[in-house]
Amino acid sequence: MSTSPQRSTPTQDSVRRQNLGALLRYVHVSGDTSRAELTNQLGLNRSTIGALTADLAGAGLIDEGVPQETGRAGRPSLVVRPRSSWVYGYAMSIEVDRLRAARVGLGGKVLDSRELPRPHGTAVRDTVATLAGFVRDMQRTVSASGPGGAVFVGSGIAVSRMMRHADGTVRMLPAGARLGSDLDGWSELGLDREPLVGNVADLAALAEHTRGAAVGLDNVVYLHGDAGISAGIIAGGRRVTGHGGHGGEVGHMVVNPQGRDCGCGSRGCWETEIARHVPLDRAGVLAAVEAARRGDPPARAAVRQAADWLGFGVANLVNVFNPTAVVFGGALRELYLTGAAHVRSRLSTMSLPACREHVRLRTPLLGDDAPLVGAAELAFERLLADPLETAET
Amino acid sequence: MSTSPQRSTPTQDSVRRQNLGALLRYVHVSGDTSRAELTNQLGLNRSTIGALTADLAGAGLIDEGVPQETGRAGRPSLVVRPRSSWVYGYAMSIEVDRLRAARVGLGGKVLDSRELPRPHGTAVRDTVATLAGFVRDMQRTVSASGPGGAVFVGSGIAVSRMMRHADGTVRMLPAGARLGSDLDGWSELGLDREPLVGNVADLAALAEHTRGAAVGLDNVVYLHGDAGISAGIIAGGRRVTGHGGHGGEVGHMVVNPQGRDCGCGSRGCWETEIARHVPLDRAGVLAAVEAARRGDPPARAAVRQAADWLGFGVANLVNVFNPTAVVFGGALRELYLTGAAHVRSRLSTMSLPACREHVRLRTPLLGDDAPLVGAAELAFERLLADPLETAET
Structure with missing residues (x-):
């Protein structure tokens, strides 16, 4: 809920634009959609949907057509398709x-x-x-x-x-x-x-929220590991990026006052504490995880400790955001998959039950894309x- | 920006409601407002504003009247007033x-x-x-x-x-x-x-954002000290409360793995590390701050260390949220005012320049209210x- 009195108010023209946008967004995200479903999902009546689809078709943005054989009696609802190739x-x-x-x-x-x-x-x-x-x-x-x-x-x-x-x-x-x-x-x-x-x-958080592992979830912490760790945050269905778009620098959240010096000038940053044990780039994580799977004791210890620190920071973020999903992306995917038990253990001992109650730990559906x-x-x-x-x- | 395709779309009736709400919210927040200003601020034309004010006046929610003498020639714009006593x-x-x-x-x-x-x-x-x-x-x-x-x-x-x-x-x-x-x-x-x-x-964050120290600022971390520390977060002008409303438990962000046991079952929580030095209730902070002001050496050391830990957690939150304001409320107000130098020092050494660039450290304008x-x-x-x-x- 915004309380800003300056927010713009709708006029007839802006309403039409908003509705055109909502309809086009729906088919952009959901793919081919029947007019009946659009009527239902957008809460608009059939004639309004008809007018909107006509406008969008006229602008070359969508096609309308008869659906494939449904096997049901009666006149089928027209299907609206995004003009993907155009x-x-x-x-x-x-x-x-x-x-x-x-x-x-x-x-x-x-x-x-x-x-x-x-x-x-x-x-x-x-x-x-x-x-x-x-x-x-x-x-x-x-x-x-x-x-x-x-x-x-x-x-x-x-x-x-x-x-x-x-x-x-x-x-x-x-x-x-x-x-x-x-x-x-x-x-x-x-x-x-x-x-x-x-x-x-x-952008990875946006993608997973729109088309991936976090569809339908409105409070999401997406963690991207790629030399360091940064987060894409979705709260209440909206991206949280901070004033200048610099929010989400969770890798530089300090978790250990006695920790190592970090390249940022601080010390004991979350990403630095993990990287003491396993380098946070893709190659580094893969090599460590592979060696641990082969049973190499130092590698197993390193992965265990890195996963323990991973869980440490995740628990903090869960207390701050009370999310329904934490998604482990980039190089963190493999580290999480191998060390999930350690991550979960930290989560259950360090985050408040009310904050972690509905959280699911996931890997990206869209992977590196x-x-x-x-x-x-x-x-x-x-x-x-x-x-x-x-x-x- | 929400990408949820399920969001509701406006109809003529919902538009009127939204406009009525926006107008009433404007006078609720800003007080007596001329029709001319409403026209200007809400981006609606004069006749629409007239129709909306007539509806709201009819429902007994506002009064309209001639403004006090303006000293300017011409017919003055009617003033819309919230019916506060009604x-x-x-x-x-x-x-x-x-x-x-x-x-x-x-x-x-x-x-x-x-x-x-x-x-x-x-x-x-x-x-x-x-x-x-x-x-x-x-x-x-x-x-x-x-x-x-x-x-x-x-x-x-x-x-x-x-x-x-x-x-x-x-x-x-x-x-x-x-x-x-x-x-x-x-x-x-x-x-x-x-x-x-x-x-x-x-709610204190909402209040300061609507009528206090954070009016017009869209990315705000309000910290409330009252036995522990919890945060009210505003991001992009909206409250961030998490899935079940349990977000903002920043006091249980762990900042010291070697720290003290916390009542939550974890250890080294932010609020616990501060409270090692100065108890975080109002009486405890006031007593410590008073003693430090009188020059009592142990009290001065305690306040310095508590303020240092206060800055520690603030720096973490600034990296996560890239806010334009951090507001120190409840018992934290006095601790911040006395130890501002330590808080600023932590902020400048521990948070990334891009994240802290536009942040202002403030105390609540509404105080305990x-x-x-x-x-x-x-x-x-x-x-x-x-x-x-x-x-x-």
């Missing part, structure tokens, strides 16, 4: 060890994709140039596939937080950066809209907020 | 050491109030009986003041979290309790609506969500 955005992710880009259709369908490893320490200019090259290449495919007219609606980029300096700025890109003419390569693409930038953990899927959601955000305005410009 | 709710707070109740008018004006100390360990039945007595007594005043017709819209109760058992349940009242016929005394009051229950920290003011906001919540429906029933 309406698209670009999703990109700049991760610690690789660069990815995809052309994603409305409804979340990946139409095309590119990927390259990202050598350690690659400079901004080169990273952006690579992504621009991916996009240019995929643009050519769009042009080649027909007489044009496909609708580009925006682009989103997931940037690993781990590229931030100790002072909190992103090493590669300014925090909260708007990529634009500042960066070579982009302006030449002829994309009229600047990409929206989010961080990997936030979560950041890219989240970046695509960012790319569609403007369209879904105001479908006709965005589709027509 | 439309009211009951706000109550069950604190560790006292019980309070107030009759609060629309607009937040306290029309009447009662208070009694609450002896340590008072039983549920007695506490509720006392509050019911307060309300009954205030009801008599309403009846005596005229021929009736004043509009009761609801009641809210702030309950100290510190009355929860170690298992997370509230000792006095079930967590998330709905007071009703279960509890003696209430049903006899003839109040047709059950009180809404919130916890002290959440914050929980009661927040309970009143809870009492008005239903009215503001749907003014005519609520006023007419």
Whole structure:
């Protein structure tokens, strides 16, 4: 509940836009949907749904058609389908060890994709140039596939937080950066809209909440392990990112005053205490987990201690957020799966029963694609907020 | 941004309700407001504002009148005023050491109030009986003041979290309790609506965000010290309370694995580490701060160490929430004011620059009234969500 008196109030026009957005969002998330279900789910009457679908079809955003044989008597309800191959955005992710880009259709369908490893320490200019090259290449495919007219609606980029300096700025890109003419390569693409930038953990949380392990759960802590730990938080169904989008730096929550010095300038940070035992990058976790599974005693001890510290921080976050799900993403997935007993043990001894009562511990359904899927959601955000305005410009 | 496809979509009727609620909320929070300002602030045209104010005036919720002499030429815009003495709710707070109740008018004006100390360990039945007595007594005043017709819209109760058992349940009242016929005394009051229950920290945060130190700030961590520490969190302008309303148990965030046993069953909890040096109830903090001010060396050391631990946890929360304000309420106010330098020092060494960049450290503007003011906001919540429906029933 917001108490801000300045919030905007609806007018007839804004209501229509909101309804168009809600309908388009529904089919974007749920896929092909009958008019009957839309009527039911959106709480609007049949004639309103009819008018809205007509508008969206007119703008080329959806198709309507007769459903496959249902076997039931009576006239079937028309099915509304997102025009996935026609309406698209670009999703990109700049991760610690690789660069990815995809052309994603409305409804979340990946139409095309590119990927390259990202050598350690690659400079901004080169990273952006690579992504621009991916996009240019995929643009050519769009042009080649027909007489044009496909609708580009925006682009989103997931940037690993781990590229931030100790002072909190992103090493590669300014925090909260708007990529634009500042960066070579982009302006030449002829994309009229600047990409929206989010961080990997936030966008992975958004993706898992929209299409993955946390669908229907409104209080979610998504933990992303990738050299360090950052969190994407969903509270009351909404992303919690803080004032400047810098929230979720849970890896730098100090859990041990006697702990090790951390690169951030503090000591005993959560991620540092885990990394004393198992390095928090993917390769480090996999190697440790493999060795432990083979029965190597030092490796088993290391994984046990790392998982114990993992549970330590999770218990703290459960006391703070009273979530219904904690999702272990990135490099944390394997550490959690191997050390789940230790994580659960910490949770049950350190978090209050009322706070942990309904919490489920999960791994991502979208796996490593979560950041890219989240970046695509960012790319569609403007369209879904105001479908006709965005589709027509 | 919510991505839930199930969210409800507006209809013409719901739009009118939303607009009525937004207008009434505006005058509830801001006080007397000209129609011109409402037109401007709510983004609606003059005729819509006129229709809405007519509806609200018809329901007895507002008055309209000519403003005081403005000294400007031309016809002045009518002023809309909340009918504070006519439309009211009951706000109550069950604190560790006292019980309070107030009759609060629309607009937040306290029309009447009662208070009694609450002896340590008072039983549920007695506490509720006392509050019911307060309300009954205030009801008599309403009846005596005229021929009736004043509009009761609801009641809210702030309950100290510190009355929860170690298992997370509230000792006095079930967590998330709905007071009703279960509890003696209430049903006899003839109040047709059950009180809404919130916890002290959440409601104090709501109050400071609506009318106090955090007005206009959308990312706020309000810390309430009262035997322990709990937080009321505002993120993106909305209350973050977690799945069951049990979030914000920041006092049980573990900050020291080598720390003291805590009553919750864990050890090294934030509140326990502070309380090693200065007991976290009001009397304990005041005594320690007074002794330190007189120059007593052990007291000075104790306050310094308690403030250092206070800053420790604040730095963690700043990394998690990237807030624009941290408000030190309850018993923490004096500890913060005396030990601000230590708190700031921890903040600057332990939190990431990007996370702490815009944070302001504040004390409550509403002081000890914050929980009661927040309970009143809870009492008005239903009215503001749907003014005519609520006023007419």
